[in-house]
Amino acid sequence: MELDREHAAALDWTRIAEGPDPVAVGIVERMGYAQGLSAVKSGKGLSQREMDARERWLGRLAKLRPFEYECLDKLGIWLLIPSDQEWPAGLDYLGNNRPLALWARGDVSALSQPALAVVGSRDCTRYGARIASNVGYEFASKGIVIVSGGAFGIDGHAHRGALAADGRTVLVSAAGVDRVYPSSHESLYKEVVAGKGAVISESPVGAAPHRFRFLARNRIIAALGLATVVVEAPFKSGALSTARHAMEIGREVAAFPGPIDAPTSVGCNELIRHGATLVTSHTQIAELIEPIGVNPLADDAFFSPATDGSDQVTRRLIDALPKHGGAQLADVARIAGVSMPEAMEGMAKLKGQGKVSYTDGRWKLAGEISLPRRYCE
Structure with a gap:
């Protein structure tokens, strides 16, 4: 695996600095990996705080051997830096x-x-x-x-x-x-x-x-x-x-x-x-x-993001229903922030899917979500 100049320098940074190291990260953010590493080696362009930190990196730099890049392909190893698409944003x-x-x-x-x-x-x-x-x-x-x-x-x-x-x-x-x-x-x-x-x-x-x-x-x-x-x-x-x-x-x-x-x-x-x-x-x-996009009320909707306006309406209607008992449609519509026509259409859709029921003038969830048996054994 061939690495570009920045990735190769990043590789060496991980070999001389131990995380978390805010000073090292600060140098990299200001100069980039390659230029920052050159500055550490020369001692030029660094602040006093960075010069102090440089002392702890020099010992490893002095004994840093050339890296055997072939091991990356052999072991299937990647090296990621923030500019890479796969870098975790978190x-x-x-x-x-x-x-x-x-x-x-x-x-x-x-x-x-x-x-x-x-x-x-x-x-x-x-x-x-x-x-x-x-x-x-x-x-x-x-x-x-x-x-x-x-x-x-x-x-x-x-x-x-x-x-x-x-x-x-x-x-x-x-x-x-x-x-x-x-x-x-x-x-x-x-x-x-x-x-x-x-x-x-x-x-x-x-x-x-x-x-x-x-x-x-x-x-x-x-x-x-x-x-x-x-x-x-x-x-x-x-x-x-x-x-x-x-x-x-x-x-x-x-x-x-x-x-x-x-x-x-x-x-x-x-x-x-x-x-x-x-x-x-x-x-x-x-x-x-x-x-x-989690909807913990039903497994088939657990991670189903809304694909259109009507799906958003039905999800809001479900959220507006009380956990126990039932509610009149006007109250559900008000809590969900939808119009009565939208509430009527949405509830009809949910009723057809078996997710809600209508009894004695009140709407309620068709069933409670119970804990899987695995948790209770």
């Missing part, structure tokens, strides 16, 4: 804390699709494993990419739930994309890459999974997801770090509650206490990411 919300570049294996188109981050304890319970698998399955089957860290416990179950649905999942690694950590997850990595998903990292090929890289990659997981769901987490947990990053950039954070005396649920309960949304089903999670 990362830009990190500002100067964004990754300098992304290394990736697999189908990089998964990075531009709507995604949900699912994280939690490595030492999860059977309850947590079941919930993580179900959430991964439900959302992946509806076209949402499941993002997690590939670790033991909740991460692994969320990835496998998505794979079981023949859906997409993105594994954000704390090591180079050519390395598997934990090593026992080799089959999981292979399934993700072989399927419609991707393994990504801001660290270069060959990078070891050091502790600080686990903490750094949490911001990437948070930024990739439209929302972050914490299934189980102890009080001190990388999952809580991910949740904090999500909150800092304005992302929705949800948590499944657990027993107050269960160590694996203390973190989730604390998150809820401090503002995270309590969720107990995938439909409640769907409400947090509704702007992408």
Whole structure:
């Protein structure tokens, strides 16, 4: 694989700087990757703050060996920078804390699709494993990419739930994309890459999974997801770090509650206490990411964006109906903000589809959405 001048320079930036590095990102944004790297080597054109940061890059620059580009084709590795079409737009919300570049294996188109981050304890319970698998399955089957860290416990179950649905999942690694950590997850990595998903990292090929890289990659997981769901987490947990990053950039954070005396649920309960949304089903999670077109009231409309004006009217009519009992048509029309003729036509359409019913002069939903059996077993 041949890289242009900017991508080649970006590759070297990831080899000398560790993320998040706002000074390095600032240089790149001002000068570009190639010119910025030349400035670091020469020491010319840098501010005092950048000169101070340069000292920590020079040690690696001095020992930087020529990169063997043939390994990119051999291993099917991509290098993405913000100008690339596949660059995840969500990362830009990190500002100067964004990754300098992304290394990736697999189908990089998964990075531009709507995604949900699912994280939690490595030492999860059977309850947590079941919930993580179900959430991964439900959302992946509806076209949402499941993002997690590939670790033991909740991460692994969320990835496998998505794979079981023949859906997409993105594994954000704390090591180079050519390395598997934990090593026992080799089959999981292979399934993700072989399927419609991707393994990504801001660290270069060959990078070891050091502790600080686990903490750094949490911001990437948070930024990739439209929302972050914490299934189980102890009080001190990388999952809580991910949740904090999500909150800092304005992302929705949800948590499944657990027993107050269960160590694996203390973190989730604390998150809820401090503002995270309590969720107990995938439909409640769907409400947090509704702007992408979610309609949690019916599976066949779960991710069906409106294609014409009448579809928008019927969706608004459904939203205007009370969760329990019924309402007169005039009240539904008023709440939905549509005219009476539009309401009459829309309700007739919904009644024909079996989504609403009309009894004793009142309209109501034809049935309540119940939690799938998998959640309750």
